[in-house]
Amino acid sequence: MSKRIGDARIVAPVCSLDDALGSIEAGADELYCGVMFDDWIERFGEADLISRRQGRYSHISSKDELQGIVNLTMDAGKKIGLTLNVQYCRSQYNLVLDLIRMWEDMGGHYVIVSDIGILLELQGMHSGLIKHLSLMAGVFNSMSVAFFREFNISRVVLPRDLTVEEMKSIHSASGDMEFECLVINQKCQFIDSMCGFHHNLTLSDDMVVDTQYNIVPGCVEPVIYTHDPMYEGHGCKLCYETKDGKVHHIYNNDFLYPHCAACLLAELCDAGVSFFKIAGRAYPTDIIVRSIRFIKKACSILTSHKHPPPASVAMDIQQLYSQTFDIPCDNTRCYYLMA
Amino acid sequence: MEHACWIDYRQDGSLPLPEHVKRVYLGHETCQERLPSVDELHRLSKTLKRRDVSITLVTPFLTNEGITRVYQLIDCLLSVLDTVEVVCSDWGLLYYLIENGLCTPIISRLLSSQLTDPRIIRVFQSMQPPAEVKKVQHIDGAQCVLKYTPPSSDLVSHYRSSWIDKDNVIAYLISRGIYRCEISNVAQGVELRTVKGWSYSLHVPDVLVAVMRRCPDEREDFNTPPDCLSGTCLKGIRKRWHFPNFPVEFFRCDNALYYRRHTLPENLTLLPVNRIVSNYKVRNE
Numbered sequence: 001m002s003k004r005i006g007d008a009r010i011v012a013p014v015c016s017l018d019d020a021l022g023s024i025e026a027g028a029d030e031l032y033c034g035v036m037f038d039d040w041i042e043r044f045g046e047a048d049l050i051s052r053r054q055g056r057y058s059h060i061s062s063k064d065e066l067q068g069i070v071n072l073t074m075d076a077g078k079k080i081g082l083t084l085n086v087q088y089c090r091s092q093y094n095l096v097l098d099l100i101r102m103w104e105d106m107g108g109h110y111v112i113v114s115d116i117g118i119l120l121e122l123q124g125m126h127s128g129l130i131k132h133l134s135l136m137a138g139v140f141n142s143m144s145v146a147f148f149r150e151f152n153i154s155r156v157v158l159p160r161d162l163t164v165e166e167m168k169s170i171h172s173a174s175g176d177m178e179f180e181c182l183v184i185n186q187k188c189q190f191i192d193s194m195c196g197f198h199h200n201l202t203l204s205d206d207m208v209v210d211t212q213y214n215i216v217p218g219c220v221e222p223v224i225y226t227h228d229p230m231y232e233g234h235g236c237k238l239c240y241e242t243k244d245g246k247v248h249h250i251y252n253n254d255f256l257y258p259h260c261a262a263c264l265l266a267e268l269c270d271a272g273v274s275f276f277k278i279a280g281r282a283y284p285t286d287i288i289v290r291s292i293r294f295i296k297k298a299c300s301i302l303t304s305h306k307h308p309p310p311a312s313v314a315m316d317i318q319q320l321y322s323q324t325f326d327i328p329c330d331n332t333r334c335y336y337l338m339a
Numbered sequence: 340m341e342h343a344c345w346i347d348y349r350q351d352g353s354l355p356l357p358e359h360v361k362r363v364y365l366g367h368e369t370c371q372e373r374l375p376s377v378d379e380l381h382r383l384s385k386t387l388k389r390r391d392v393s394i395t396l397v398t399p400f401l402t403n404e405g406i407t408r409v410y411q412l413i414d415c416l417l418s419v420l421d422t423v424e425v426v427c428s429d430w431g432l433l434y435y436l437i438e439n440g441l442c443t444p445i446i447s448r449l450l451s452s453q454l455t456d457p458r459i460i461r462v463f464q465s466m467q468p469p470a471e472v473k474k475v476q477h478i479d480g481a482q483c484v485l486k487y488t489p490p491s492s493d494l495v496s497h498y499r500s501s502w503i504d505k506d507n508v509i510a511y512l513i514s515r516g517i518y519r520c521e522i523s524n525v526a527q528g529v530e531l532r533t534v535k536g537w538s539y540s541l542h543v544p545d546v547l548v549a550v551m552r553r554c555p556d557e558r559e560d561f562n563t564p565p566d567c568l569s570g571t572c573l574k575g576i577r578k579r580w581h582f583p584n585f586p587v588e589f590f591r592c593d594n595a596l597y598y599r600r601h602t603l604p605e606n607l608t609l610l611p612v613n614r615i616v617s618n619y620k621v622r623n624e
Binding site for chain 1: 369400401402403404405406429430431432433434435449452453454455456458459461462473474475476477478481482483484485486487488489490491493494496497500501502504505507508511547548549550551552555558559560561578579580581582583584589596
């Protein structure tokens with residue numbers, strides 16, 4: 001029996017009280033969320049400038065709901081983190097620092113950050129919040145871990161682009177640092193911390209939107225105001241054409257065909273990863289709940305076998321993936337390579 | 340204003356440089372597999388030293404294996420040259436250099452993390468109404484039209500700036516012996532404050548937009564297993580990617596996407612930029 005996999009914890013995204021209830025019931029050990037309030041939207045719009053997610057719907061947009069989620073999480077004996085994982089310019093700085101103070105006052109447990117300026121401020125304000133380093137910081141080696149340790153980081157979320165062997169190598173030289181990695185949903189071809197694409201709200205005629213609209217005198221139809229009415233979608237989701245006239249698509253439909261690391265959970269534990277993160281803020285609650293249950297079941301399958309598990313265990317997990325997501329397991333959807 | 344240019348490290352170092360160029364950038368910005376070998380770097384650095392040309396070694400993000408190789412490259416350069424600049428795209432390498440007092444560390448374009456999507460210029464311009472008004476259906480059944488609203492001055496400032504340009508960040512970096520940061524000549528323009536002791540290098544014309552861990556294959560297929568040791572890797576692949584309606588053309592060079600912009604910022608003389616780095620030559624054109 002693998003001892004360490006039994007100790008691994010599941011970290012799940014929440015965007016509403018319903019998400020929080022569902023995730024806790026499904027067995028999440030920790031929660032994370034983002035916030036996007038009206039005062040932010042008025043100045044900076046709904047692009048991914050407050051966390052690496054666009055849109056009000058990917059965030060909690062009322063302080064009351066946020067407090068409710070924090071209270072629920074505390075009552076359940078769990079922890080919750082606030083995602084402030086992008087890097088901020090001067091004009092955003094005070095708003096972000098105010099959010100951090102509010103989060104601490106509400107009883108939030110930790111913040112997920114990548115901006116050195118924010119880390120310096122957290123040190124200066126003697127915040128009691130625990131600090132997790134986002135994958136947006138791009139920690140690809142153990143010397144980077146040593147650098148961020150100077151800012152009292154207690155956990156590093158590893159980039160989606162590392163191999164399991166590389167994670168192991170980082171962990172083995174990083175002492176008591178905690179490590180977390182994504183294990184299901186959403187994986188982009190571009191490295192999170194090295195993508196300069198603009199992630200705005202995609203408002204296209206083939207989808208139904210819930211963006212706030214306005215009734216404007218003189219306009220027959222309601223109006224949705226946006227900084228870029230022509231916005232086509234994220235750079236990674238677009239089709240592009242090469243010189244030979246061929247049209248290519250970078251993105252795969254992760255919504256219906258989630259990337260997955262369930263077969264590798266034991267190896268990830270061996271590599272020093274103790275926290276398995278579910279990606280997908282703004283995904284429907286039922287997908288998040290299914291993802292948590294799936295990873296939890298995969299962990300129990302692995303704990304019930306001696307380590308290393310026999311090959312048949314991977315097949316059991318692949319079958320579980322097919323049953324859970326109603327599609328066959330496909331090795332092009334593997335989250336990580338071993339080496 | 341200092342002028343520098345990228346060179347391909349596989350050249351022998353004797354290629355002609357523009358008369359005003361006294362510094363070359365070499366290495367690789369996005370892939371550790373494409374860094375020079377110690378032998379290549381040793382040969383090249385000796386040739387460039389004879390020509391009285393300074394060297395800036397450009398490094399990508401690095402795994403534990405990659406960072407060890409870069410330590411060797413730095414040792415090699417220091418065995419030939421008195422001073423060496425190293426552009427760091429990796430916090431770990433930066434930390435190693437500042438802790439050991441080696442070389443002159445510089446924050447790279449990957450760490451300065453400008454938003455480089457060329458579509459941002461559309462946010463700045465009051466658009467002419469598109470030929471067809473874009474309509475979307477709201478969840479409550481209403482048919483809505485999309486209309487442009489101009490960005491706030493704070494948003495404009497955000498898109499033109501970098502997160503580095505904050506008092507406490509620059510003060511921290513200077514306190515650790517870092518005095519320079521690299522930036523791209525982004526289409527939306529650049530806004531940066533002047534801070535004593537801190538300066539920027541502006542890379543022209545290729546703007547770095549996004550980086551992948553591995554390249555797609557020669558057919559641009561992302562669904563084939565990555566093979567970093569394939570012959571195509573060393574050729575320096577450059578492929579045009581055309582996104583309909585984008586205001587510029589993209590190209591993929593190795594594992595990164597770029598667009599090209601030759602026009603320098605109108606406010607260049609007001610910016611704390613004291614070096615222009617031409618990155619045109621390195622792309623095998």
